[in-house]
Amino acid sequence: MATTRAGRSWGPAALGALGILGFLATWEVLPLTGLVDPRYLPPASEVLAELGAQFLSAGFWLAVWQTVRAWFLGLLIAAVAAIVLGLVIGTSAVLRRATHTTIEFLRPIPSVALIPLAVLLFGVQLESTLLLVVYASFWQILIQVLYGVADVDTVAQNTARSFGLGRFARVRYVTWPTALPYVITGLRLGAAVALILAVTAQLVIGSPGLGREIALAQSGGAVSAMYAFVLTTGLLGVLINMAMRVLERRALAWHSSVRGEVAV
Amino acid sequence: MRLVKNLGYALGLPVLLILLWWGYTLVSSNFYVPEPGEFVTTFADVWFGERFFDDVLPSIGRLLAGLVLSILLGVVAGLVIGSVRWLRSLLEPVLEFFRAIPPPVLVPVLMLLIGVNDQMKVVVIVLGSVWPVLLNTIEGVRSVDPVMTETARSYGIDGWSRFVHLVIPAAGPQMMAGIRQALSIGLILMVISEMFASSSGLGFTIVQFQRSFAIPEMWSGIAVLGLIGVVLSFVFQRVERKVLAWYRGLKEVENAG
Numbered sequence: 001m002a003t004t005r006a007g008r009s010w011g012p013a014a015l016g017a018l019g020i021l022g023f024l025a026t027w028e029v030l031p032l033t034g035l036v037d038p039r040y041l042p043p044a045s046e047v048l049a050e051l052g053a054q055f056l057s058a059g060f061w062l063a064v065w066q067t068v069r070a071w072f073l074g075l076l077i078a079a080v081a082a083i084v085l086g087l088v089i090g091t092s093a094v095l096r097r098a099t100h101t102t103i104e105f106l107r108p109i110p111s112v113a114l115i116p117l118a119v120l121l122f123g124v125q126l127e128s129t130l131l132l133v134v135y136a137s138f139w140q141i142l143i144q145v146l147y148g149v150a151d152v153d154t155v156a157q158n159t160a161r162s163f164g165l166g167r168f169a170r171v172r173y174v175t176w177p178t179a180l181p182y183v184i185t186g187l188r189l190g191a192a193v194a195l196i197l198a199v200t201a202q203l204v205i206g207s208p209g210l211g212r213e214i215a216l217a218q219s220g221g222a223v224s225a226m227y228a229f230v231l232t233t234g235l236l237g238v239l240i241n242m243a244m245r246v247l248e249r250r251a252l253a254w255h256s257s258v259r260g261e262v263a264v
Numbered sequence: 265m266r267l268v269k270n271l272g273y274a275l276g277l278p279v280l281l282i283l284l285w286w287g288y289t290l291v292s293s294n295f296y297v298p299e300p301g302e303f304v305t306t307f308a309d310v311w312f313g314e315r316f317f318d319d320v321l322p323s324i325g326r327l328l329a330g331l332v333l334s335i336l337l338g339v340v341a342g343l344v345i346g347s348v349r350w351l352r353s354l355l356e357p358v359l360e361f362f363r364a365i366p367p368p369v370l371v372p373v374l375m376l377l378i379g380v381n382d383q384m385k386v387v388v389i390v391l392g393s394v395w396p397v398l399l400n401t402i403e404g405v406r407s408v409d410p411v412m413t414e415t416a417r418s419y420g421i422d423g424w425s426r427f428v429h430l431v432i433p434a435a436g437p438q439m440m441a442g443i444r445q446a447l448s449i450g451l452i453l454m455v456i457s458e459m460f461a462s463s464s465g466l467g468f469t470i471v472q473f474q475r476s477f478a479i480p481e482m483w484s485g486i487a488v489l490g491l492i493g494v495v496l497s498f499v500f501q502r503v504e505r506k507v508l509a510w511y512r513g514l515k516e517v518e519n520a521g
Contacts, residue, residue: 015353023358040376097273102281108493110448112455112467113486116474120296120482196366200452203368204459211369218372226376230369237364 042224051228060213064232067209070126070198071240074133075191082138082190083183086145087171090179096146107143111136111197112204119205129201129209136197137190141183148182149175184251188244195240199233210236298480306480311488315469320488323466326382327454327492330389334450335443338394342401342439343431352402363399367392367449368456375460385457385465392453393446400442404435437511440504447496455489 024044031038054060089095111132118128152175160174202211210233217226282300289299298306311320345351370391378384408431416422416430458467470485505512 012353012356015350016357019354019356019358020361022354036377098277101274102277104497105278105490105494108448108497109486109490110451110455110493112452112459113470113489113493115455115459116470116482117296117486119474120477120479192364196368196449196452199366200368200456203371204456214369214372218376223376226372230365230373233369234361234365237366238361241360241364 040223042227047224047227047231050224051231054225054228054232060232063208063210063213063229064236066126067195067198067202067211067233067236070129070133070201070207070209071191071194073126074130074198075137075187075194077130078134078136078138078190078194079141079187081134082141082186083145086142086149087175087179090146090149091167091171091175096150103139103142103146107139112200115201115204118201124206124208126207128205129198129207132197132201133194137194140190140193141186144182144186144189145179148179151182152178181252184248188241188248191240191244192237195233195237296479298483302480303483307484307487310481310484319465319469322382322464323454323458324492326385326465327389327450330386330454331393331446331450333386334390334392334394334446335397337390338397338442338446339401339439342398343405343427343435345398346402346405346435347431352406356402359395359399359402363395367453371453371457371460380462385454385462388457389450389453393450396442396445396449397439398442400438400445401435404438405431407438408434433510437508440508444497444500444504447500448493451489451493451496 027041027044029043030036031041031043089099114132114135118131122128122131156174156178157170160170165173198209199211199214201207202209203215204211206212206215210229214226214229214233217223217229285297286300288294289297345355367388371388374384374388374391378387412430412434416426421429454465455467455470458465459471462468466485466489470482470489473479473482473485
């Protein structure tokens with residue numbers, strides 16, 4: 001996908017930039033025309049100026065850091081747990097059948113349902129954010145790991161066995177490379193969900209981070225600051241998506257030609 | 265015999281987990297962990313009554329309204345944007361940015377713009393769950409097999425029937441993937457919008473229980489949310505299997521070959 005896009009001229013990029021400018025212009029004009037109350041939607045220039053001012057404040061970067069830290073730690077814990085459990089469950093037919101119903105039941109439970117529990121157990125700490133982030137992204141990754149392990153070629157598996165590879169070596173040299181593209185897809189999906197839940201927890205529970213800043217700005221009537229923080233979460237989301245794409249390309253450089261986009 | 269074995273696999277672990285839970289409550293009395301029996305009676309008391317009509321049904325109604333709107337909006341806009349190349353290039357970066365915004369931050373924004381009411385909650389759900397549908401539909405339309413496009417053109421299939429017979433089926437698997445993401449985001453937003461700004465609804469009720477330390481009631485609320493999630497995903501899987509039956513068949517043939 002990347003190559004075909006780069007292959008085309010600069011046309012799409014210029015149009016995209018034009019689209020962003022158009023969006024900003026609409027946002028600038030809308031409050032001025034009075035269609036939207038400017039007290040509730042300040043013009044784009046005002047919000048961008050506020051965002052610029054925020055870039056110079058230490059509190060802003062602290063909130064960004066707290067959000068990124070919760071996102072990263074949560075994703076890391078979820079990824080390690082999901083990959084280990086996925087490999088263990090996926091490589092055993094008995095375990096796979098025995099856990100199927102439980103996984104299918106637990107997976108669709110919305111992680112925000114755990115908010116009251118998180119508040120009771122951890123209060124307004126990093127841990128309550130982590131609980132939600134880990135729960136939400138764990139299932140995304142686990143499911144992909146299970147798909148990936150199920151995708152292992154039987155011939156390759158049997159060949160490895162007849163060459164005398166032990167269980168661990170088979171997982172390392174046969175199962176893992178097959179499952180890796182799925183793992184990366186799971187990580188990409190999990191990363192997006194993790195950011196949503198990190199900000200949500202901060203917003204609703206009040207644990208430190210960008211989400212809490214949004215809630216504080218809103219209740220304090222600092223409307224343009226609120227929009228500046230919302231923009232920041234969006235920028236963070238774009239950065240994370242881009243980083244995950246780079247990771248995907250790096251980790252699957254040997255493989256990406258084979259692999260179409262996995263439908264999820 | 266086979267049936268018994270399948271049943272054992274399906275129910276073994278859940279039963280084991282419930283037994284563990286029960287055993288745990290027998291040996292220790294953790295304030296946060298209600299006994300299974302107590303949990304079941306609380307569940308029945310709390311949710312099988314007027315609360316079902318006052319809180320649960322309106323929440324589900326808002327969720328479904330929001331989901332239907334965002335699927336319609338996402339699919340229609342996605343088909344249009346996906347078919348027109350310059351429009352796609354123009355809008356894609358802006359749309360990607362909107363998708364990257366964690367949707368729950370829209371709750372405080374829309375509280376300002378619309379106020380606290382039912383419309384606001386539906387709009388929150390729509391604004392959160394429309395992006396995966398929209399962007400996946402665009403991507404699906406974009407990646408229609410060029411051979412099929414050319415074939416359709418040389419047979420003179422265009423306009424409406426081109427959409428119905430070529431574009432929509434070809435983009436179907438991608439669309440369904442987007443809709444699945446939209447379901448879980450919609451459910452999250454239903455809960456968040458009620459936790460943040462409401463005096464009724466599931467999210468509000470559960471937070472109320474938590475604040476008053478009504479622990480078994482809180483757990484029963486969490487269970488209700490879980491059940492809604494499970495039912496939604498079950499219904500979706502059924503629909504997906506129906507709609508994409510041809511696609512599954514095709515994949516099986518391709519994989520076997």
